[in-house]
Amino acid sequence: MISFSGVEKRYSATDSALDGISFDIFPGEFVFLVGHSGSGKSTAMKLLIKELEPTAGEIRVAGRDLQKIPRPRVPYYRRNLGVIFQDYKLLPNRTVYENVAYALQVTGGGRREIRDKVPDILRLTGLSTKLHNYPDQLSGGEQQRVAIARAFVNHPPLLIADEPTGNLDPETSIGIMQLLYRINQTGTTVLVATHDVSMVDKMRRRVIELSEGRIVRDEQSAAYAAAESTREFAIRMRSAQG
Amino acid sequence: MKPVFFLREALRALKRNAIPSFAAMATVLVTVLVLGVFIPVVQATTGAANEVRGKVIADVYLKTDAQQKDVDRVERVLKSEPMIKSVEFISKDAAYKTERERNPKAYELLGSNPLPDTFRITPGNPDDIAKIKDALAPEAAGGGRTVIDPAIDEVRNREEDTNKILAVTGVVKITMALLAGLLGVASMLLIANTIRLSLYARRREVEVMKLVGATDWFIRWPFVLEGVIVGLVGGVLAIALLAVVKIAVVDPLAADFALIAAPDTIDFPLLIGLLLVAAVAVSSLGSGLSLRKFLRV
Ligand SMILES: Nc1ncnc2c1ncn2[C@@H]1O[C@H](COP(=O)(O)OP(=O)(O)OP(=O)(O)O)[C@@H](O)[C@H]1O
Numbered sequence: 001m002i003s004f005s006g007v008e009k010r011y012s013a014t015d016s017a018l019d020g021i022s023f024d025i026f027p028g029e030f031v032f033l034v035g036h037s038g039s040g041k042s043t044a045m046k047l048l049i050k051e052l053e054p055t056a057g058e059i060r061v062a063g064r065d066l067q068k069i070p071r072p073r074v075p076y077y078r079r080n081l082g083v084i085f086q087d088y089k090l091l092p093n094r095t096v097y098e099n100v101a102y103a104l105q106v107t108g109g110g111r112r113e114i115r116d117k118v119p120d121i122l123r124l125t126g127l128s129t130k131l132h133n134y135p136d137q138l139s140g141g142e143q144q145r146v147a148i149a150r151a152f153v154n155h156p157p158l159l160i161a162d163e164p165t166g167n168l169d170p171e172t173s174i175g176i177m178q179l180l181y182r183i184n185q186t187g188t189t190v191l192v193a194t195h196d197v198s199m200v201d202k203m204r205r206r207v208i209e210l211s212e213g214r215i216v217r218d219e220q221s222a223a224y225a226a227a228e229s230t231r232e233f234a235i236r237m238r239s240a241q242g
Numbered sequence: 243m244k245p246v247f248f249l250r251e252a253l254r255a256l257k258r259n260a261i262p263s264f265a266a267m268a269t270v271l272v273t274v275l276v277l278g279v280f281i282p283v284v285q286a287t288t289g290a291a292n293e294v295r296g297k298v299i300a301d302v303y304l305k306t307d308a309q310q311k312d313v314d315r316v317e318r319v320l321k322s323e324p325m326i327k328s329v330e331f332i333s334k335d336a337a338y339k340t341e342r343e344r345n346p347k348a349y350e351l352l353g354s355n356p357l358p359d360t361f362r363i364t365p366g367n368p369d370d371i372a373k374i375k376d377a378l379a380p381e382a383a384g385g386g387r388t389v390i391d392p393a394i395d396e397v398r399n400r401e402e403d404t405n406k407i408l409a410v411t412g413v414v415k416i417t418m419a420l421l422a423g424l425l426g427v428a429s430m431l432l433i434a435n436t437i438r439l440s441l442y443a444r445r446r447e448v449e450v451m452k453l454v455g456a457t458d459w460f461i462r463w464p465f466v467l468e469g470v471i472v473g474l475v476g477g478v479l480a481i482a483l484l485a486v487v488k489i490a491v492v493d494p495l496a497a498d499f500a501l502i503a504a505p506d507t508i509d510f511p512l513l514i515g516l517l518l519v520a521a522v523a524v525s526s527l528g529s530g531l532s533l534r535k536f537l538r539v
């Protein structure tokens with residue numbers, strides 16, 4: 001699904017944020033990208049959505065070389081990925097409902113499609129009572145969930161989340177992870193960047209660890225329970241917490 | 243393209259960004275107002291200057307013994323000179339009549355008519371008057387002038403007056419043209435800048451739209467429509483004010499003073515049409531173009 005080979009990104013001539021990293025992620029996988037602050041996680045995410053261009057190396061998504069997508073086609077490429085940004089990136093002048101609807105409107109979705117899909121995804125993310133609030137009237141966790149709802153409303157084959165549990169309390173974080181897990185269960189490939197190591201340990205999924213722009217670990221968890229239901233998952237997460 | 247959706251988006255943006263939208267609208271309003279006053283003023287001034295320049299003439303006096311065939315020949319020569327716009331013949335009898343009316347006692351004393359036949363010529367371009375004189379009566383080596391036709395006695399223009407008129411009206415026309423140009427450029431910059439400021443405040447929004455997969459034109463259309471609305475509202479308000487001023491102040495005055503209704507000022511409907519089109523074009527193009535920088539995500 002995603003393939004990085006020898007990807008390098010320099011913001012300045014002297015030091016590189018990513019120093020030649022290579023990995024492959026397969027369809028349906030749930031993968032964590034971890035590392036200390038400044039290790040290059042967000043940089044990798046930005047390369048994936050073509051917000052940035054790599055200095056060297058090749059990135060392929062669903063078999064397509066990102067370098068070869070011409071500028072006018074970039075929006076169409078982006079519609080195939082759901083992206084949850086570290087800073088949410090909600091539209092401040094739109095309500096929760098309108099923010100989520102916008103993701104459908106850019107793809108040409110009509111009113112009917114919006115009426116069908118938006119309330120569903122907002123129910124799934126637990127935002128049904130906040131439909132008409134503006135982002136600045138929401139808590140951090142709620143904004144995070146709006147970001148998830150917007151990323152997933154199109155049911156993209158690939159969901160990437162940068163620090164989705166950033167500044168949230170453990171209970172809310174589990175709620176968010178549960179949501180991502182449920183989305184993964186529908187067949188969507190999920191890539192999550194985070195520095196929340198305890199969360200990653202509890203999830204027991206594949207982990208790619210970055211340190212100073214290099215991959216220092218890429219391993220499957222031994223106790224990977226592939227067929228775990230969302231409910232079992234939630235119970236395990238909560239018990240591990242205590 | 244979905245016009246209804248884009249229009250709704252434009253209206254929403256105007257409502258949610260009321261203060262910058264209002265600032266842009268006010269800018270358009272003030273600019274159109276200033277231009278709407280200034281354009282007729284420029285035209286009236288240039289018109290007046292041109293009218294004064296129209297008074298630049300030269301008189302070609304014929305010898306007093308000139309026969310009708312001489313008169314006809316000189317007239318042909320004058321009419322074939324391309325720099326001359328019109329030639330008016332004043333016969334010695336006609337000249338005598340007007341002069342006698344003006345000064346009966348002096349002409350009573352004279353008895354006979356001392357005046358020659360005269361051609362009064364008006365140049366196509368007042369600045370050419372000296373050249374025309376040189377063509378009809380070239381300067382001779384000795385310092386005097388010869389004439390190109392033996393029947394011509396003298397070519398005369400009122401040097402002093404002519405030079406003064408040409409200099410003053412020339413300065414007036416150039417000043418007005420410069421002012422009009424400056425005002426036009428200033429208006430464009432002012433509107434463009436107001437738009438840029440209001441867009442700058444929303445650049446994050448544009449960036450987010452791009453990152454969730456919106457195409458450039460999907461983002462741009464609402465901005466262009468917003469510009470159209472701002473230009474239209476600002477322009478219409480300014481024109482309404484202009485119309486009020488015209489009907490309440492200028493028209494009554496114009497009835498009393500011929501000056502204000504200078505013959506070649508622009509028609510009011512044409513003027514407001516032009517201003518409105520310009521306001522809408524500058525405002526919408528400004529929005530659309532200024533956005534380009536923020537779309538590079
Ligand atoms: N726009 C930029 N210009 C210059 N340097 C940058 C830029 N963005 C990131 N960097 C640098 O690149 C390195 C990697 O940054 P990145 O944002 O990828 O880290 P991160 O792993 O996401 O960190 P965090 O966990 O704090 O979000 C850092 O050293 C950072 O200072």
Ligand SMILES: [Mg+2]
Pocket residue numbers: 041042043086162163
């Ligand atoms: Mg980051």
